[in-house]
Amino acid sequence: MDILERVYEALYQCNKCGFCQATCPTYRNLWDEKYTARGRIRLILAVADGDLERTAEYEEAINTCLTCHQCAVTCPSGVKGDELVLAARQDLFEKKGFPFIKRIPLQRVLPSRSARNAAFGMFRVFKGLLPSSFKGIDIKGMPVAGRSFTDSTVEVHKPEGEPKAKVAYFVGCMTDHTLPGVAEAVVKVLTANGLEVIVPKAQNCCGLPMYTYGDLDTSLKLAKENMDVIEKFQVDAVITACGSCGGMLVKYGELFADKPEAERAKAFSEKTYDVAEYLIDKIELDTEKFGNLPIKVTYHDSCHLARGMNVVKQPRELMKKVPGVELIEMKDADQCCGAAGLFQGLYPEISTKITNNKIENAKNTGAEFVTVDCPACLHRIQGGINQNKTGQRVAHVVEVLAAAYDNRDKLDLVR
Amino acid sequence: MYEAVVAQLKEIVGSKNVSVSKEQLINFGFDATLPQYRPEIVVFATTTEQVSKVMKVAQKHKVPVTPRGAATNLSGGSLPSSGGIALSLTKMNKILEIDTENLVCVVQPGVVNQDLQDALAGTGYFYPPDPASMKVCTIGGNIAECAGGPRCLKLGVTRDYILGLEVVWPDGRVSTLGGRFAGDRDLDLVRLMVGSEGMLGIVTKAWLRLKPVSEAKKTMLAVFHEVVDASRTVSDIIAKGIIPLTLELLDNLLINCAEDFAHIGLPRDAGAILIIEVDGYAPELDRQVETIQKMCEANNARDFQIARSAEEVDKLWTARRIVIGAVARKRPSYSLQDVTVPRSNFPVISEKIVEISKKYDLPIGILAHAGDGNLHPIALFDARDKDEVDRVHKAEEEICQIALDLGGTISGEHGIGLAKMDFLRWQLSPAAIDLIVGIKKTIDPNNILNPGKMVEVS
DSSP: OOHHHHTHHHHHTOOOOOGGGGTOHHHHHHOOGGGSHHHHHHHHHHHHTTSSOOOHHHHHHHHTOOOOSHHHHHOTTOOOHHHHHHHHHHHHHHHHOOOHHHHIIIIIITTOHHHHHHHHHHHHHHGGGSOSEETTEESTTOOOOSSOHHHHSOSEEOOSSSOSEEEEEEOOHHHHHHOHHHHHHHHHHHHHTTEEEEOOTTOOOOSHHHHHTTOHHHHHHHHHHHHHHHHTTOOSEEEESOHHHHHHHTTHHHHTTTSTTHHHHHHHHHTEEEHHHIIIIISOOOOTTOOOOOOEEEEOOOHIIIIISOOSHHHHHHHHTSTTOEEOOOTTTTSOOSOTTTHHHHSHHHHHHHHHHHHHHHHTTTOSEEEESOHHHHHHHHHHHHHHTOOOEEEEHHHHHHHHHTTOSSOOOOO | OOHHHHHHHHHHHOGGGEEOOHHHHHHTSOOSSSOOOOOSEEEEOOSHHHHHHHHHHHHHHTOOEEEESSOOOSSSTTOOTTOSEEEEOTTOOOEEEEETTTTEEEEOTTOBHHHHHHHHTTTTEEOOOOOTTTTTOBHHHHHHHTOOOTTHHHHOOGGGGEEEEEEEOTTSOEEEEEOSSOOOOSSOHHHHHTTOTTSSOEEEEEEEEOEEOOSEEEEEEEEESSHHHHHHHHHHHHHTTOOOSEEEEEEHHHHHHHHHHHOSOOOTTOSEEEEEEEEEOHHHHHHHHHHHHHHHHHTTOSEEEEOOSHHHHHHHHHHHHTHHHHGGGTOSEEEEOBOBOOGGGHHHHHHHHHHHHHHTTOOEEEEEEGGGTEEEEEEEEOTTOHHHHHHHHHHHHHHHHHHHHTTOBSBSSSOOTTTTHHHHHHHSOHHHHHHHHHHHHHHOTTOOBSTTSSSOOO
16 A cells, blocks of 8 residues: 555644644744644645645655654644655655665665774764865864774673673664763762673664655665664663664664564563663662762754653753752753754755754753754754854763763863 | 736845745645645745835735745645735744833834743843744734734733834735834834734834733632533633633543643543633732642532642643643644633533533544633544534534534634634624725735735625
8 A cells, every 4th residue: 555545634733723733843943834833744645636636846845854743742633744754755765766876875775884983984074175164064073983882892791790781772873973981970870889881882773764755665675784782782762862773773673563573672672761761760870979079051952852752851851960060951842943954954054043043042041051962953053052152062961960970060061 | 927026026135035836735735724726936035115115026026925934824824825925934933022111112014923032031121922833923924813822811912012003004015013112103014014914014113012920929720520610610710700821621632632732740531721820929829729630629629739839830831731732642734713702601511521521522622722711622633534523513503502602703803814704794793894804905905915814805
């Protein structure tokens, strides 16, 4: 059955009340029905009914969705606008394939460890020659690791004493290639809590970028690869410190629901946790080793973490447990930062508007650090801060914890 | 057909603010009611001057213009049913001034009601009209429909909070009516404009009256086995001389829709609930709550609770406000009436609606600003089922007729628009309808501004 036929009743369920306008970041910046869930659903219905062709403007309406899940949470009738948009993208991919600008990153670079290493390596070498910013993306401020974290670390990290549990750390491409300091902090915080941490060296892209733009097959192939790699270690839990990867890993169960791997995938998703979620909900956090860290922080919710994994309170609770840390909430903390994967490059104008709201709200807290639990948000927000010269620094929540365990009295960030 | 018009419009508002693409014609052809139309041109205006020039072009070429805000309309008023231009004012969304000394704020029409409330938070003042769709609906739309809301029981509707308006007339001329200070207005054109449903002029700026936030507030939830017990409680409370800030009723069907979304532990097996809120000086409130509790208990309330925290209050109100949007959980289409009866007849009409629901074998939920006697019977169906659609029409005709027989009206706050045009004739005498037509013809002789709404103009 055609994908749009499959979701037809869900499309038809939208009764056009318009409440999705309240939280949709694209609508709230552009004030045009085309950029809200209600409008996008109307257009998908028109295509499904054969009333509208898959035009360039239709593609723009569908592709400008950030898939931030806000509409799904806001809709009184439980219509999942983001998933309907994903269905429309799958339909577009099936009918038209990817244009060059998506084909190279989504089908050539990201799915392959060697191609990814080569691409980030080239970016590192030639970064100096590129303009300092490109389409609103802060090129100059974007760090790239000489070697990826997974290539430069050992696979097994033992804690002192008998391990309480054995966990696999799913690093994710962005952290792996650009934020080794964050990855090291994750390992440090987990081992400090008596956990044996496996960093599977053969782990691959989580599959989210392809899934987001409708290439389900590549996405499932990657998911299967990751399950194969990680299952071998027979771990008690899979830990992520990236909202995007985590949000994808917890979806594996659903994506394989009608496939032979259904049971494996379900089990895999069920034992996937965000690092903050695991530390707060699953174990007794060791707070005795915390030194004093007198800093003011605010916290930004990653879309996929807050609404994909329902992790909202845990990162905040973690930081509040560190002596000296003062958490000041920002306005609209759970609104998208504007990154949304490739979106920032494809629609820089919209993305920059959304990011600038975030930068303004973060600035108004007066905090020195904006904390996040997602590397994509980290780069986007730091880039926006650099371009707006508001002077704040963006840290991952685990970096705050690692500094406290190290008894440093300030937060130095390794970038 | 409109090539020359489109070119001129692009000159006025810039080409990115004009569209004739099929995508945009689809997206600007609907509101929150069932019917869908297609305008021929979609235009976004960002200044009064642009609105004025757009109207001059439209007037010259006799192109219909349908103004539009968030399009959460529940009577079809923002549907471009005559084609022509759909004129969106959502980008005119600046709060121009908050003047707490004079209790006034000045806004553009596209300002979202909730954004205004948020901007006022912390000043000690608020803007009372609070339609359920306040998180998305615009002040311009609120003015055009004379929107109400739960708080309007005690505080009055939009009409009572509009001090002045800047209006663009159908010929493109601009007037400022009223303004910052309320004064005597013998022939009150501001009041004429409020509730004129976009037929007479386009509001491009509004002076709104603010109110100080009350010192204290108590929110109660009363649970009943039967709708009729809840509705008797309502008449009893008002008869006792207590005017709560809000007095909202939800029946079993809507309790369940709201609970599906909100998960706050509403009683799924109850016949009806009342959400009652009183405000004022703190010492007065305990006695009011006590009296209200007695009234509820005298009418067989099975449970009575007072909200303990601001968070509990918020959750309760979220559940109430989203409920119309939540009914698609049960069936994909809905049709909503807006009848109002004298409060003393509220128990009668609510019983009749339960009977009509059975008679036509249709789920009809009852949602009511009960204190005002304003009911929103909401029929749930699937628009693809013709037989069901027929039954909805018959049931609604019957409900409207009953409301009129009980000395009520067919429109409390949603307007007439397209959806209730047929019923207006039952309510108003021919002379009154002729007068409305006459006013429309005087202000808009070529019938280009939101034509085909409220009354037929030949």
